[in-house]
Amino acid sequence: MKRPTNPPTPDGGSLDRRRFLTAAGLAAAGAAAAAATGSSALAAVRPAAGTAAAGAFAVPAEDVPHLRTWMAWPDSTAIWKGRLSGIQSNIALIAKTIARYEPVIMLANAASAARARSLCGSTVTVIDTIPVDDCWMRDTGPVFRTNGSGGLDTVGLGFNGWGGRQTCTRDALVAERIAARLGLPFTRAGLVGEGGAIEQDGAGTLMATRSSIINANRNPGRTQAQLEAAMCAAYGASKVIWFDGIAGQDITDDHVDATSRFLAPGAGLVQMPLASDNDVWANDARQQYRILSTSTTAAGNPIAVTRLQGPDYYKIRSTSQDFVASYANYYVCNGAVISAQFGDTTADSAARTTLTRLFPGRTVIQLNIDHLGAGGGGIHCVTQQQPAV
Template sequence: MAKSKRNQALNATVQRTPVTRRSFIKGSASLLGFSLVGTLAACGGGGSGGDASAPASPASTSPSTSSSTSSRTPPTASQMPYLMPGEDSPHTATYMAFASGADGIWAPLTAQSTDAGIDRVRADLMDVAKAIGTYEALNLLVLPVDLSIAQTLLATASGANPTLHANYLARGAGVGGVNLIVLANGFNDLWTRDTGCVFVKDTSNANALCAVSFNFNGWGNANTDSTNLNPGMTVPASIAASSNKSKAGKFFQPFANDHTLAAWMAQTNNAKLLQSTLTLEGGAIEFDGEATAILTESAVLHVNRNPQLFAIPNGVMANATLLPTAKATVLAELQRTLGVQKIIWIPGTATYPRGAGVGAQGGAATPANETDITNGHVDFYAKFLAPGVVAYAADPANSTAEQALMAANYRNLAGQTDAKGRPLTLIPLNAPTNYGTSNGVTLSDKQMTNFAAGYINFYKCNGAIIVPKFNDVAADAAAVATIRPYAGSRAIVQVDILGIASGGGGVHCSTRELPA
């Protein structure tokens, strides 16, 4: 979700400069060299072995039914054995990752910081972990160098969310708990929603657990003019050489270890690893557990991730055009791997992509003014509250400077039906008006550069829904009231995530469920 900042201080509302999500990503000098587009090298997850038999091209794809939907005749169970459970299905555990400074992605707070600093980010992550760990097991991945810090935060209450610690300690015997899992060289960044695998069930094999790797490549990273990086940081020559230069240099960050995380998660859970022919991130997929998915065009139909969906004349990326079969190709692959029968497409960010070239209609290359490294993940714009019911991001006050963009996404949702033919019920979930203040701290304009203000990025765990809190009393309460009718027996737990949000993400971005 692209963001602007508007924060109330001294009883006066101050309009901050509009910016967008996750342009915080910073450079580093260390990254293993490998192809930016391709299959995961370590693909032998679990005792069942890896699935290297992904089709080079999907079977009989049909054209999209409209510009905003892709659907197919429902296949038989034997044709579509894999199914991604809905997020509200029972979990065995949730995975998160503890922010590290090892790669220069996160750093201590200074006058030049464009976020709240690594200390606050870590405190928020532990608070989210405790909120979830009160209800289900939470596996927090930690690099060895950061273990003692994680242990200290786990043992103490934070200033921003003190009641979460008390509730965590008071949980029932044998319920939940935060497990610190030391993973040497196991990850680079904290966004496990994007970097980890997507767990699915094999419905033809007693619902055996499987895992899908979508070939994480640093959010379509291909960068390399070395501009807008932190002082002293450069893009490794191996990455610069393989770049198609269709994303700006400011988006570079190391991702070699993140690239291997899906296979590790599969192997750790004895899950057969399925290799997708698509490159995308978990935050790019919203699924109802019943065959309907919502995707953004901007994040999935992207040449840095999926060049096979484009015609690229003479290899010139700026002239790439989307193939007419692109959406059908995506649908066929998500049907094969996740059990998707219908995709509802929404634009995502900007107008990308809409046609040939990089002109007013958008095109293959990231627009020059794009500041969202994810290119508009759906998990900041739309989320299923229940099958047939979708919460969509709205901003009546335009406090995020995305009112028009959100309206465009809404228009693509309006009038849609799901894979079962049910008309979608659309519920607005309004963004906060004032944010950037927490526990006596008000972020500077610079620290608010990438602030992700929105409630759509909530997470459903066993027994609770974890919802962001921005200390806008009215907006926070309204978000809870909007979600509550669809919460069932789940508690709604709000967590002040100033630090995480300052890094351009939210609760959902930081989590990955392991279905029971």
């Protein structure tokens, strides 16, 4: 969820979550997007050699035990103009915190691997054999699937720089390269999207925004039915709960994981705005709550939805008009829930209390990630879990 009352930019639009209309390789990104949204990227799911029969693998819930967490080290001064040091400090903080609970592997470019190792410390493993463009591992990394019998494979969602808005020459290959490093089968999904755009409950139900998935910048000419079928095939699911979302106001076209999350089959969470907030983001959150509260799971059961109160944007530390103050963008790792705090002490404390109640037996840790929030994302956005099998 964004700060309300965004001022217009010189071109008449609104300031975006990740400043996607920068000059950082936009022309190249557009060319990459055109290629990525062509017929080959939109072909039916193509199982790799050794992949089990369709339907045997499914993406588990995020709270299952993890083998490790994958992250990526940002080093582009073109993308992070004047802000790179702060972003790197936040990424290092997140990585070191998660490493207290499970192994973390950080992908870094060879030229910046030494700095990544220095800031992350010895508890984080930094490798420089898989190059990256940026830090958004939730969107660029592979989606891991299990089959309940010790099998593990991966799916790539055809990342195209959020519809050509950012250069992704390296990031477009991250999912497949991680799979190859692990020796795991890799399947290219029958759609273009990002991991942050799709939430799963691990029992056959997905949720997503139409604005992000059913969008010509990712999936031109595709119908909702076609994309729903592709999502279900990729995730091993059978039902999608759709929210309208918001197109064109941020680089992600309104990723669901900043607002709504699954807690378990039949249980969800939506971050709610203040009653006085009436911008498009606040109304979007209210719509997501209404829809999720009246939806059923793939098994036909009702969904109990918890309200997670968001902060007062006029009481948080950051004054960035692009700031994303999402408690809901937390990451569940082994034994802990890693979330954010923004300086609205009342809201921060209430969010911690809510998450502690929702995740009994896990330690809730709140981090100051204001640089990342000003860059348009959160902790879930920069992590990707590999489940244990």
